[in-house]
Amino acid sequence: MHILLLPFGSAGDVFPFIWLGRHLMARGHRVTMITACLFEDQARRAGLNFVSLGEKEEFEAMIRDPRIWKLGIGTKVVFEFAAKSVEPYLAAIESCGKVDLMLAPVTAFGARLAREKHGIPLITVHLQPAVFLSVHETPLLHPAMRVLRAMPVWFKRALFSLPNPVDLFALPKVRRICEVNGVKPPRSLWREWWDSPDGVLALFPEWFAAPQPDWPTNLLQWTFPLEDLAKEQPLSxxxxxxxxxxxxxxxxxxxxxxxxxxxxxxxxxxxxxxxxxxxxxxxxxxxxxxxxxxxxxxxxxxxxxxxxxxxxxxxxxxxxxxxxxxxxxxxxxxxxxxxxxxxxxxxxxxxxxxxxxxxxxxxxxxxxxxxxxxxxxxxxxxxxxxxxxxxxxxxxxxxxxxxxxxxxxxxx
Structure with a gap:
């Protein structure tokens, strides 16, 4: 089978997908990675096919933006960049010919668009428990959320029903791209596109973050993917x-x-x-x-x-x-x-x-x-x-x- 891996972000976001790719190739599958060109060498060293996403300067511009490491503001920068990457992701996916399965983080909105447009199965891969905005064990995304954690479930449920930052920062552009491609736009990226109906993979163990009642039901929780290319890059x-x-x-x-x-x-x-x-x-x-x-x-x-x-x-x-x-x-x-x-x-x-x-x-x-x-x-x-x-x-x-x-x- 031809399987696409579509990580989005830095080495910490890309290496887990290389780990998945190694194991999938060992099962006899053909694996292609689509991500920033900065990681082409690492992916090819691991034996993966590679399709470059955008120019190196684009990724460098994002990580050199001084806002990227600012609490709260950094999330806005990431989701705005994710929205800009939707069309390049979709074009890269469509250039790969027959595809049997995709694995991607929620920020690779182009993968979800390809699922809706072409019917390609998609597994959403969550690398950290912070992406699960649970009313039972609320992640600590900001110091102020320590107070929110102590609030009753009904209060948090009401609060989380309000507009989510991902919709404010990325949804307008994603909706326009959906309409151009003949796909029904989501009303909310967080409520409708966050987790794929085909499967959700959480790559962290239960002793680090226990599953909660409001996590997706089609989820498999695994352990940490400890990939750092140690075989290809020994200590100097x-x-x-x-x-x-x-x-x-x-x-x-x-x-x-x-x-x-x-x-x-x-x-x-x-x-x-x-x-x-x-x-x-x-x-x-x-x-x-x-x-x-x-x-x-x-x-x-x-x-x-x-x-x-x-x-x-x-x-x-x-x-x-x-x-x-x-x-x-x-x-x-x-x-x-x-x-x-x-x-x-x-x-x-x-x-x-x-x-x-x-x-x-x-x-x-x-x-x-x-x-x-x-x-x-x-x-x-x-x-x-x-x-x-x-x-x-x-x-x-x-x-x-x-x-x-x-x-x-x-x-x-």
């Missing part, structure tokens, strides 16, 4: 030498798509100096890192976390779901500086598991980070909680069950 020689030369370092990363992290690394360098530990800074743009760092700090552009974190003492990051799950798998305590999108909710769940500490951008100061690092390095409780998470992940479910469930959507 320089990094291996650094790791072997002393105690386990603290690893810092603001996320693969974050090119506005100068303050993050400035604070990190100051905190490392106060603690007196070793550190590895991971960033796609090393120019964000302060110049003339001491020998106890090494900067690298990329390192597979599944390999690197096994040799780390603490992991300091932004709270992206892919990055966080690699920390769980390695059993490393986490210090999270959450900014926007699903990050506050992910960070809150890490804290509830006792496996890490959550800080806002404002709280992320050199003194606070140094104090929390000392706490994480010296406290056994969080290390034990992190090790428990690693043990849970190691008990992976039978992949054959997931593959057969996906293949059943094809037959339907």
């Amino acid at each position: 020689t320089e990094l291996q030498i650094f790791l072997a030369a002393g105690e386990k370092p603290v690893v810092f990363t603001p996320g693969s798509a974050n090119v506005q992290a100068s303050r993050f690394f400035a604070v990190a360098a100051q905190a490392v100096a106060q603690v007196g530990c070793r550190a590895v800074f991971v960033t796609r743009e090393p120019k964000q890192v302060p110049p003339s760092l001491p020998d106890n700090i090494l900067t690298v552009e990329y390192a597979p976390f599944s390999t690197l974190l096994k040799q780390a003492s603490v992991f300091v990051h932004h709270g992206g779901i892919g990055t966080m799950s690699q920390a769980f798998a390695a059993g490393v305590p986490q210090l999270i500086m959450h900014m926007a999108h699903d990050q506050p909710d992910n960070a809150n769940r890490v804290e509830r598991l006792g496996a890490g500490i959550s800080l806002s951008v404002r709280q992320f100061t050199s003194k606070r980070v140094a104090d929390e690092l000392k706490r994480l390095l010296g406290q056994t409780a969080m290390r034990e909680a992190a090790a428990k998470c690693a043990d849970r992940i190691s008990k992976a479910p039978d992949m054959d069950v997931l593959m057969r469930w996906i293949e059943e959507r094809i037959r339907r």
